[in-house]
Amino acid sequence: MLFVSHANPEDNLFAQWLSLRLATQGYPVWSDVTRLLGGEDFWNDIQRAIANRTAKFLFALSRASNKKDGTLQELAYAKEISKKLEGQVKDFIITLRLDDIPYDEIDIRVNRLNHVSFQDSWASGFAQLLAKLEDDKVPKNPGFTPSAVATWWRTQFSSELGIRQEPEELLSNWFPVQLPEDIYFHNLSRRSQGKLELDEQSLPYPAVHDSIFLITFARAEDFDGKLGNDMYIARVGDPLKLSAVLKDQKGFGKHLFRLLRLAWEQTLRERKLRTYELANNARCFFFVKGQLQNDKIFFSGADGEKAWRAMVGYSSRENPQTGITSVRYWHFGLEARPMVHPICAYNMKPHVLFTSDGLTVWASKKRLSAARRSQCKDWWNGEWRDRTLAAVSYLASQDGNLEIRLGSNVFGKVASRPLLFNSPVSYVDPQLLRAETDHLEPIDDYGIERSDEDDPFCDEAQT
Template sequence: MGPPAKPKANFLRLVDSGPSAPLTEESFARPAWQNTLFASANPSLIVIVDCEHVTDHELVTTLSGSKPKYVFDIRRVPRFDIGRLTRRAAFEAFQAAGANYIDLTSVHRQNKSSPSPEVIGKTMSDALSFSSKEGATAILVENSQFSEEYITALLDALTTENEEPWDVFRVPRAPSSAPAPGNREVIFISHANPKDNEFAIWLAQQLTLCGYSVWCDVNNLSAGDKFWEDIENCIRNRCAKVIVVLSKNSQSASGVLDEIDLAIRVERASQLTRFVLPIRLDDLSFADVRANLGRKNIIDFHKNWASGLKSIIDVLARDRVPHIDGAVLNALNFGSQKNRAIRVTDRPEQLTSNWLAIRKLPPFVHYYDVAAPLEQVEEIAAAMRTPSFRHLRLIGTFCDAKQEAPSEYSDMLTERYKVDINEFLTGRSTGAPSVKPRDAHNIVMSMLRQAWNAEMAHRGLRSFAMASNSLAWYMPTNLLDRNTVTFLDSDQKKRRKVMVNWSERRKVFWHFAVEARPSLGLQPRYALRQHVIFTVDGQTPLVSKERMHVLRRRFCKSWWNDRWRDLLVGFVAWLNSSPDGLTLGAGLQVELDKQLLNFISPLSLDSGESTEDGRISESDDDELSDDDFDLSDETDDSASEMQDVSEA
């Protein structure tokens, strides 16, 4: 007979007829009828913690309530930025519970693919002897490791002399961990109307594009609606989250205060976790936030909308707020609320991106040995007239480095290796010094960036260093005939666009500038970002960053997407006007597409009142500020200051 079958794990659950109570230390206390939940007396207790969905309160409560002897962390990337929790606070909680923290990330590093639960279980057994341990054990896992099937396989691999099965207690507990029970799937945005409408529309669009159902009065209320009945029904019965936009405007908005009061009462009555999410939009002092929200963790949007949005998305994902279908159409509907005349139609529309596709990468990476002292290799690499990089004692390029090196260095270079570009990127360079795939990717990106910058300098453009240290390239005055480019638009009509112009009012030149960021992937490309640079002499950028910033905001406040698009299309057309087309460097063989990538959207926006060619109509001129005329698109002396010139 073989050995007796190992007892299966007991997955402990608390069965309630009503809503599940929140997790407390008493959840781990020993009931009179079941002593297996008493951690200090039962070495068979395993607490599994899903760190992607647990709250900071639940994690600390689990540690203090179960008092584990050991805490195993089997996640690929151990992180403790859960709610307000920090790594230091987490380890203080481990110490307070008397737990020994054991990090098993080395198991993931040693395996090319994700290690199986059996491998992780064996590693846990090797870390210590379970037969001699006292107290419970906690295991920190990712959501993909939280299923009963995975946990069972993991525990089956643990060696123990105990004949009793493992008692498994999972945190968060289903179904209480889900803050959106039943049909609660709506995200309600409470804000001051109309003062904070622009932000509310933007936030609604972003959340809808992420797949969430959003209720915002800008989009969901029409004239004549009994709005408070709709709002109350939504918050009481349909909302998974209520996002409160805190601002100086909303502090005195009676509608917002009523919505906050109702949401807080629903949160407490239904015991919903993180039901109300306050976010700070402006420089409203935290001391001025009303008491019922001041005790909550407030997400700050004041300095950066993108980071604030990420924080909200993380909370929604952690709390498993349901997704819906039709996100793109709903997002377009939110955007159309800026103009009630705009409607979403099912008419296809061509969209011009800011991607300039790389049609051909250099086929090889050439390594050159340098007959010079080691400390001189960096100097020689920097002096190369072609994109290059240093690797050990070698200099790598995309082409013949001997021809591109200064004459005093060319005799020092000897080609040693020639590696296929695809092998180089995958880190499988046969016979040549190996480079990790991530490092190889970064090297090629750097080389492509160097190639672009060298080409722009060769074309006579000037550079301006952005805050990210990337270079934005602009045309100095008189580089072009009348500072104007000519191109064909999507309808094959000949167009002209001014790229440089003088503002008599501000006594400065403005220059359209382009920053190129290379990217590799399914579609290698340069992502072109548009900027505006200001000079006094038509050549040198302003020294004062503050004045540059003020000018940019004032001059460009009425530049809509079509203007930026046409300027970028004209810039790319000018690059293609060279006899060599869009090829970077004579010997690099970096070939670019001749126009920006276009996409077809199955939907479009229809205002029903646009002009035939989509330009600003004469009736719109009265709404433009005086500064807008400083950036006119004049192409001849008789053209009006705001008119784009077209020729059939």
């Protein structure tokens, strides 16, 4: 079988994922988060298991496992077994490198072993590991199949520790938007011949240009002298009911989507949040160092109690060779994705960005990706939820709503609390009862992954 040694609880999520993926490929695998799938629930003698039942010892190397006595003791014993098997078994120990731990800090028992990198992508690391296992002709067990793993998973999650016949209120990340009743289709024209062209980003209020129309919640006079030297509103549109337009005009939803996005971006620029360009023309708005008092926001938490969360923080590391301490700042930000169905709302997606000066986001996509993986590894669901609630509450006014300007005297209102869903049953993850993680890591649209040699602390010129 394959034995997965890892830091508990820091690397539980990875160990569970790896164990299940290996089992679906036909490999008997043991880890303390899954035990032996379909077999023993607990082994009292780990050493005997490593010595007598293990074909490969997979050591999940991370900053946590590199310092934990338990994992290092397992590794030391595996090294003893490896020496006894020398000449019989090739590469009894395989190291799986999970994070950005520097090579000069890796335990001496590990740094000379062959490494499979899972830093950039668990999927690519897994593909390399499978190739290694196949090359070394590690035996499989026909009892370990995708259906067997699925059966094990259902058994784990349908137990009395899973679904409970009790109602539960669930917090979403949908923040409802209340919009004005009236919308306008103003007719555009030119003073000279040519194509009607308009830069929507340069307009004073959210408006979408479609053919000869300027679609907006704002009145025509709000754009007087603001459409450029050659463009003007030739005919003022009559107010139309938004609900009727949504119902009757096919494809209007995409225009409303753009209006909501423009409104959000203009509002957050007015509130002095910095902008970071994501993939697919999306934008994230983040807090800079010193923008908030002590870089914190006090707010009403999910349970209604007063709480606070940091929006900016930092981590540092000293170079043992030069003695120079490098500092990186992390910045919490929000991307608001408009929704027009089934309700008008903003789907809030959290992001974390990094700077060296508290202001300017690093240019290197690879460096950002590496730093995010390192910084946010141990952030729980509650961390992301609370920071999102805190950021929106900071932007909201006294009445509990965030106003988005749609015209000179026209506003939409975004709720500072997300939509709640009521479930007839509740659920408790069995893993939580075994001191395991509830970890959820956002996937930022940086688009480029890092290579092994990229260091999130290094100078920009080195990346």
